[in-house]
Amino acid sequence: MRSTNSKLRKTNIKLAALTFLLFTSNLMACKSSMEEDLAPADDVSSEAVVSANELGDEQALAGSFHLKDYTFKTVFDFPIGAAVVKERLEEPLYDKTLRKDFSRLSSESNFKFKSLHPEEDKYTFEKADAIVEYAKRNNMVVHGHTLVWSHDGTQPKWLLNHKGGAAEFDRLLKSHIQTVLKHFKGKVSSWDVVNEAIADNGEFKNSIWYRKLGREYFFKAFKYAHEADPNIKLFYNDYGQEFGGKKMRTIMALIEEAKQRGIPVHGMGFQLHTVLRITVSKITTNLALAASKGLLIHISEFDVSVKKNKPKTFILDDLLAREQGEKIKAIVKGYLQTVPKKQQFGITTWGVSDNDSYFNKAYPNRDHDYPLLFDKKYKAKRAYRGFIEAGLGR
Ligand code: G3I
DSSP: OHHHHHHHHHHHHHHHHHHHHHHHHHHHHHHHHHHHHHSOOOOOOSSSOOOHHHHOOHHHHHHHOOGGGOOHHHHOSSOEEEEEOGGGGGSHHHHHHHHHHOOEEEESSTTSHHHHOSBTTBOOOHHHHHHHHHHHHTTOEEEEEEEEEOOGGGSOHHHHTOOOOHHHHHHHHHHHHHHHHHHTTTTOOEEEEEESOBOTTSSBOOOHHHHHHTTHHHHHHHHHHHHHOTTSEEEEEESSGGGOHHHHHHHHHHHHHHHHTTOOOOEEEEOOEEETTOOHHHHHHHHHHHHTTTOEEEEEEEEEEOOTTOOTTOOOOHHHHHHHHHHHHHHHHHHHHHSOGGGEEEEEESSSBTTTOGGGTSSSSSSOOOOSSBOTTOOBOHHHHHHHHHHTTO
16 A cells, blocks of 8 residues: 555656646747747848848748748738839739739829829829729729829929919819829729828928918818718828838828818828838837827838948849848738738838839939849749748748
8 A cells, every 4th residue: 555655646746747847848938939929020130131041041941831832912911012003014924923912003103193184184094094904803902192292393394383372272182182083983992192291300391282282281182082082091101200200290290180170091101112221110119109090001112222332233142132031021020010900001012023113213223222022033032032921920
């Protein structure tokens, strides 16, 4: 009897020890995963270049998951978009890449004031309509960019030379917005109503609309848009407010004032034409600030320039490509972790591939940056992989 009791005691002690061990190991796992979840998105600064071996070799990476098994449509439950140029839709690789991954189209220029309304009594919708048609054929939604851009350099001459005071420009503003929204009613589900109205110092930029109507043009634009089509989502779109400061404070105050005046601003576009050295926690802080007001949050013109400190005709080597991929992964993770699900309007890249990026069109020497997710032959880059990995929670 005694020997049985002592054996039983020993077994119980072993069981208790095993249980304790299991308990503590689970506790550690839970703690580390919580730390991981709570830690801000990784901030891969340009100093902490992620070297090839730290990432593990191609096989190890490839072994973890096969990129070809995923697309943005299967990984994300909000639209990933691309800004398109109508003429490129006929290009096979451009078309194929768009249809495989993207479910929202914006446009670099085809929906802008000058493109749609080149003369006072003339509207030209053909190119924008072609984009709407393409989107409809391919089950994509369209985001209109942009009704009012506070930048005289993009306005048609007739507008800048137009005679008249506040009443006349109020009429022009209203007629442009309501003519365009009437034309696209039921076809374009969201618009950048006002784009880039505020300077870094928090002041209104000097533009024809500001000169003629003062700050009221901001509120009038949203009011006229909502009257024309109460069913579409109306955005304020800008760059650099992700850093906070005076610009972000003014934008938030304007949106709050609009709300107090019963004028809807449904969302904010953070363009995020950004760079490798960006500190991701700065971005997420301001995404969170905008989201805290109930706004839909659109990363609306996403690209990550890698040309800083590079010679004019540098190539994208693997290390730089990986660094760009890690940065994009951290930003997309930051968006997913910071913006409440129902406010995640989506992420739109400013172009489809490095071949058609505006970075390489707006500068005299082409091929001088690689800011997008697909390379010049429309092959998925590390940037694309990082975007997918963020969506997979890796
Ligand atoms: O369509 C005309 C063509 O008929 C004419 O022959 C040619 C002569 O220069 O100009 C063509 O228009 C060009 C237009 O793009 C369409 O390609 C304009 O000159 C050119 O200035 C315009 O550049 C666009 C720029 O906005 C100004 O509208 C860029 O493609 C576009 O990527 C850029 O996008 C902006 C966003 O709207 C706002 N956020 C910043 C972003 C980058 O600057």
